[in-house]
Amino acid sequence: MDNSDNTAGDGPAGDGTARRRKRGASMGDVARLAGVSAQTVSRVSNGYEGVVETTRQQVLAAMKELGYRPNSAARALKSGRFHTIGVITFNLSTTGNTRTVEAIATSAAQEGYATTLLPVAVPTQDSVRGAFTRLGELAVDGIVILMEVHLLDAATVALPPRTHVVVADSNAGDRYRVVDTDQAGGAHAAVQHLLDLGHRTVWHVAGPAESFAAERRVTAWRDALRTNGRAAPEPLRGDWSAESGYRAGTVLADQPDCTAVFVANDQMALGVLRALHERGRRVPDDISVVGFDDIPEAASFLPPLTTVHQDFSEVGRQCVQSVLQQIRNDQEETGTTLVATRLVVRDSTAPPPIS
Structure with missing residues (x-):
């Protein structure tokens, strides 16, 4: 009986195929099948330029046929690069942090x-x-820190050696590379908009005192009023939540001289709008309201909210580009990159009521 068809896979070539499938294809296996050197396979698998396109396609086809997967762990040990960025964040419940x-x-x-x-x-x-x-x-090759609270100033943290760092929302620009929204510019634009409408002054619902962003917005609010020769009422404090905005709104509703309020974020502004509505203070007829963030729901508030737009996508992109630049240059950098804001005017602001 002729057993040649049954034993063809049991010869040397067949054994080699079986062994490759069991242990996984190696770089040498790919090189032999593609008819190139192991160095060429390495260059293709690592995405290096300088490989002739026909050769690259030949190597890729061999990788696919053999089911070859480059050993990223081995490459990392050899190059000292892990192609991973660590992200430390202190509050994923806020819109800004989540989107960033x-x-x-x-x-x-x-x-x-x-x-x-x-x-x-x-x-x-x-x-x-x-x-x-x-x-x-x-x-990890680098770290992006989304930092909000003074207690965790980057200067107090001992960083691992040769770890490249970018900080978002911090005042640590003299120590590390910082990427941040132009908080001051956005807050100033919000206040100026209300003053230009004719309001005598602007009240403020601030974020928590330990937040860098909140404090920058408070400072810019005061500076804008001072520049225009207006008195600054005592700010009310919230914790970024709509509930805290509601509590502040109940206070504002009882202030007969309050005709305009700048709220440090849109969630608190939502609470302010609810409180004013429940107490019969019409927006914007009696009181104008401006928020900060321009969350997707802001245009659906009642009334649609005038607010300061933050480009969280650009902040995130800039963070990645900054940390990759440090990784590629193998050196730390300092300084601050500010991402521009813009005022989005909707229906929650108008001239003050005629007294």
Whole structure:
């Protein structure tokens, strides 16, 4: 009986194929099938330029046929690069942080980098040090920190050696590269808009005192009023939530001389609008309201909210570009990059009522 058809796969070639399938194809296997050197396979798998296109396609076809997957761990050990960016954030419940993290992950992926997210539930110096330690164990090339609170000033945190850092929303530009929204410019535009409509002054619902962004907006609000020779009422404090905005709105509703209010974010502005409505203060007929963020729902508030637009996608993109530049140049950088804001005028602002 002729067993040649049954034993063809049991010869040397067949054994080699079986062994490759069991252990996984190697770079040498790809090189032999493609008829090129292992160095050429390495250059193709690492995306290097300078490989003739026909040769590149030949290598890619061999990789596909053999099911070859480059060993990224081995490459990382050899090059010292892990193609991963760590992200530390202290509050994922805020619109700004959520959208910035999303933009960082998207931008990093477009550059061929993965992201490792470490949210810090309780903002203390020890918890941040712990996050840095964990990122060091996970092997990242750089870190983006979404920093909001004074307690966690970057200067107090001991960073792992040779770790490149970019900080969002911080005043640490003299120590690290910072990417931030132009908080002051946006707040000034909001206040100036209300004054130009004819309001004598502008009240303010501020964010939490420990927030860098909130404090910059408070400072810009005061400066804009001072520049125009107007008195600044005592600001009311919130915690970024609509509930805290509602509480502030109940206070504002009882101020007969309040005709305009600048609210430090849109969620608190939503609470202010509700409180004013419940107390019979019409917006914008009696009181004009301006928010900050331009969240997607702002145009659907009642009335549609005039607000300061923040480009969170651009902040995230700039964070990634800044940390990659440091990685590629293998050097730390300092200074601050500001991403522009713009005022979006809708139906929640109007001239003050005629007294």
